[in-house]
Amino acid sequence: MKKYIWPSIKLTLFMVLVLAVLYPSLIAAVSKVAPGQGKGKTVAVNGKVVGYENVGQRFTEDKYFNGRPSAVNYNAAGSGGSNKAASNTDYQKTVQERIDTFLAHNPGVKKEDIPAELVTASGSGLDPDISPAAALIQVKRVAAVRHLSETKLMTLVSDHTERPLMGIAGPSKVNVLKLNLALDTLK
Amino acid sequence: MTGVILTFIITLVIAFPLGKYIAKVFQGERTFTDFLNPVERFIYRICGIDPHKEMNWKQHMAALLSINLVWLIYAFFILLFQSHLPLNPDGNPDMTPDLAFNTAISFLVNCNLQHYSGESGLTYFSQLFVITFLQFVSAATGVAAVAVLFKAFAEKTTEKLGNFFVFFTKTITRILLPLSIIMAIILVFNGTPASFDGKDSIVTVQGDSVQVSRGPAAGMIAIKHLGTNGGGWYGANSAHPLENPNYFTNTVEIVAQVILPMALIFAFGFFIRRRKLGYVIFGVMTAGMLTLMIPNLISEISGNPVLGHMGLKDITAMEGKEVRIGVPASAYWQVMTTIISTGSVNSMHDSSMPLSGAMQMLGMMTNCFYGGKGVGLLNYFIFLIIAVFISGLMVGRTPEFMGRKVEAREMKIAAIIALFHPFLVLVGTALSAYFAAHHPQIAWSVQPSAWLNNPSNHGFSEMLYEYTSSSANNGSGFEGLADNNIFWNISTGIVMILGRFIPIIGPVAIAGILAKKKYIPESAGTLQTDTATFGIMTYAVIMIVAALAFFPALTLGPIAEYFQSF
Numbered sequence: 232m233k234k235y236i237w238p239s240i241k242l243t244l245f246m247v248l249v250l251a252v253l254y255p256s257l258i259a260a261v262s263k264v265a266p267g268q269g270k271g272k273t274v275a276v277n278g279k280v281v282g283y284e285n286v287g288q289r290f291t292e293d294k295y296f297n298g299r300p301s302a303v304n305y306n307a308a309g310s311g312g313s314n315k316a317a318s319n320t321d322y323q324k325t326v327q328e329r330i331d332t333f334l335a336h337n338p339g340v341k342k343e344d345i346p347a348e349l350v351t352a353s354g355s356g357l358d359p360d361i362s363p364a365a366a367l368i369q370v371k372r373v374a375a376v377r378h379l380s381e382t383k384l385m386t387l388v389s390d391h392t393e394r395p396l397m398g399i400a401g402p403s404k405v406n407v408l409k410l411n412l413a414l415d416t417l418k
Numbered sequence: 419m420t421g422v423i424l425t426f427i428i429t430l431v432i433a434f435p436l437g438k439y440i441a442k443v444f445q446g447e448r449t450f451t452d453f454l455n456p457v458e459r460f461i462y463r464i465c466g467i468d469p470h471k472e473m474n475w476k477q478h479m480a481a482l483l484s485i486n487l488v489w490l491i492y493a494f495f496i497l498l499f500q501s502h503l504p505l506n507p508d509g510n511p512d513m514t515p516d517l518a519f520n521t522a523i524s525f526l527v528n529c530n531l532q533h534y535s536g537e538s539g540l541t542y543f544s545q546l547f548v549i550t551f552l553q554f555v556s557a558a559t560g561v562a563a564v565a566v567l568f569k570a571f572a573e574k575t576t577e578k579l580g581n582f583f584v585f586f587t588k589t590i591t592r593i594l595l596p597l598s599i600i601m602a603i604i605l606v607f608n609g610t611p612a613s614f615d616g617k618d619s620i621v622t623v624q625g626d627s628v629q630v631s632r633g634p635a636a637g638m639i640a641i642k643h644l645g646t647n648g649g650g651w652y653g654a655n656s657a658h659p660l661e662n663p664n665y666f667t668n669t670v671e672i673v674a675q676v677i678l679p680m681a682l683i684f685a686f687g688f689f690i691r692r693r694k695l696g697y698v699i700f701g702v703m704t705a706g707m708l709t710l711m712i713p714n715l716i717s718e719i720s721g722n723p724v725l726g727h728m729g730l731k732d733i734t735a736m737e738g739k740e741v742r743i744g745v746p747a748s749a750y751w752q753v754m755t756t757i758i759s760t761g762s763v764n765s766m767h768d769s770s771m772p773l774s775g776a777m778q779m780l781g782m783m784t785n786c787f788y789g790g791k792g793v794g795l796l797n798y799f800i801f802l803i804i805a806v807f808i809s810g811l812m813v814g815r816t817p818e819f820m821g822r823k824v825e826a827r828e829m830k831i832a833a834i835i836a837l838f839h840p841f842l843v844l845v846g847t848a849l850s851a852y853f854a855a856h857h858p859q860i861a862w863s864v865q866p867s868a869w870l871n872n873p874s875n876h877g878f879s880e881m882l883y884e885y886t887s888s889s890a891n892n893g894s895g896f897e898g899l900a901d902n903n904i905f906w907n908i909s910t911g912i913v914m915i916l917g918r919f920i921p922i923i924g925p926v927a928i929a930g931i932l933a934k935k936k937y938i939p940e941s942a943g944t945l946q947t948d949t950a951t952f953g954i955m956t957y958a959v960i961m962i963v964a965a966l967a968f969f970p971a972l973t974l975g976p977i978a979e980y981f982q983s984f
Contacts, residue, residue: 236484241465242461242586249590250551250555251547252546255638258636261612262611265607267611269613270611271611282623286659288624288628289622289624290623307631308538310657311535312738312768313769314766314872315769315872315898317771317983346734347732347733348734348736350730351736351737352737353741354740354764355654355657355740358659362741400420400669402744408623
């Protein structure tokens with residue numbers, strides 16, 4: 232083995248230079264012309280950054296469309312899921328509580344109509360999206376709080392619905408941050 | 419579902435020509451990347467490597483182990499002192515020695531088990547100089563090892579099996595680096611960060627003060643998939659919306675992790691000029707993939723019955739999953755990432771349905787349906803040799819593979835390798851289950867009673883999954899397990915390093931020994947190994963060995979959980 236150690240060390244040093252210095256620098260340089268300049272795409276209101284387009288944030292107030300439960304409370308300094316198993320009885324209690332809370336905040340909604348994603352935590356804890364169904368079920372509440380017409384909000388949701396890739400692949404979704412910012416500008 | 423089927427088709431369409439290209443690269447034939455020739459000659463010259471000096475299998479393994487030893491020491495010390503090194507805008511601390519031991523091994527062996535979270539456990543320096551670097555070189559190590567197998571069966575009788583350093587260098591310059599650059603640029607244009615800025619502090623619309631972790635992630639995320647490594651930049655891996663921003667990037671990432679393992683199978687067929695053998699191997703592996711994929715898709719798509727019991731009509735299994743990815747693409751990823759040893763995740767496996775968990779574990783237990791970079795084919799080769807031997811006995815002929823007799827010595831190695839993986843997994847699981855059950859309050863920093871995130875059978879599955887993932891060098895986890903403590907760091911570290919090098923040395927040794935033997939021309943009495951019949955035989959051997967060894971453990975874990983809960 233001894234005769235291979237020296238070439239190994241030299242090859243390692245060379246590869247460190249290529250793979251850990253040149254390669255990431257090249258990608259960082261290219262990212263300067265990408266949306267967000269490689270720092271993540273931000274969303275600003277009146278010149279002030281209020282969030283990242285792709286990073287979910289906490290929306291729990293009744294006047295906003297709410298996002299999904301999060302195991303890290305939407306603090307993007309970290310990330311992660313609950314890692315709870317469906318068979319775990321403590322977990323089942325948590326889900327039951329979420330259902331009850333949702334029903335309390337959304338009078339008139341039938342329990343069976345609650346979309347599963349609104350009572351289950353996402354994988355990253357930073358899921359920026361909900362499904363169109365999960366947005367629509369909140370229209371009644373938001374409309375009541377804001378004194379807006381439900382049809383207007385339904386149009387807003389449908390305008391913010393992103394369709395599947397090429398129309399066939401993947402789910403339809405609504406970015407909660409963008410939807411709520413548009414909601415704030417609505418008269 | 420359409421998305422999932424399309425994804426598989428795209429993978430196949432890319433993998434086939436890529437396999438042809440890889441075969442040409444290792445044969446030294448002309449390719450469109452020949453403009454890199456001077457670069458490679460320069461590398462050989464400054465590193466003191468004679469590219470024309472061919473090695474036998476033992477010299478190959480000596481070179482492989484030497485350079486891996488250098489990397490292990492290098493990585494361990496950087497992790498240990500990372501807070502004193504540059505590029506640490508978030509002020510993250512040094513790793514503890516046991517965590518550095520675990521992490522250095524984990525990335526050295528292409529496993530990428532992570533007992534830390536990227537946001538707080540590493541600096542940008544160690545993300546690039548340790549993690550990204552090892553993701554490239556460990557993948558290239560696997561490919562260089564399987565190239566020995568290619569060489570061994572391409573010639574009639576030979577000891578000269580090419581040069582390790584040449585295979586290694588060419589894998590990086592001609593395959594991994596160009597593909598990674600393309601993929602990283604795709605990711606960057608879809609919103610994955612690539613700049614060196616530290617955490618951002620923002621006040622959200624509702625008025626919460628939060629921080630957002632960023633960093634030069636795109637390049638690492640590219641090689642993490644292309645190299646079947648799997649370790650994420652962020653804690654949530656490819657479930658994280660910056661690591662995997664949309665359905666398109668999700669497709670790119672899942673295609674990227676499967677193309678090279680698949681391409682290597684085709685490359686094998688082209689290289690040894692027996693395409694049909696390549697196709698039969700591909701067929702068996704695809705059948706194996708489907709055996710796990712179909713139940714997993716059904717189990718995930720049918721949803722979580724517990725939600726139904728609570729009175730919901732929509733019972734989609736969304737716990738641990740992301741809306742932009744959805745259930746089918748998450749389920750497809752769960753199986754692909756476990757059969758090919760990537761171990762990156764776009765959903766939390768711990769929260770998947772019990773039978774899906776069983777399929778994910780079976781993927782790592784068999785560990786050869788496409789399999790990890792290079793090592794998948796090496797693992798398959800072991801089962802193939804066993805199948806040759808058993809079929810030979812069944813028809814009463816001397817077992818032969820590719821014109822060489824398979825004799826006692828090779829069979830002993832194959833049997834040891836086939837049993838070694840279950841040995842590591844089951845002994846590890848038994849040991850941890852013993853402590854969890856009988857010494858829950860033992861005076862360790864994290865007591866065994868606090869290890870498990872879920873009770874009962876699922877808790878057992880968390881431990882079983884951890885050792886299966888370590889030994890298979892997969893790296894995914896039932897992440898509820900509290901694994902950053904001395905017991906788990908050390909025990910899985912040992913399992914990972916054994917689970918890497920023994921299963922590389924074994925098959926390479928068999929190939930080297932067979933290559934040296936006298937070549938017997940094929941006759942009417944030769945066992946044909948490139949037929950469907952022999953393919954079915956190999957499939958049966960894989961299933962029987964995996965099922966017999968692991969079935970009792972699976973029964974205690976996911977299978978019992980399924981029958982008790984639903």
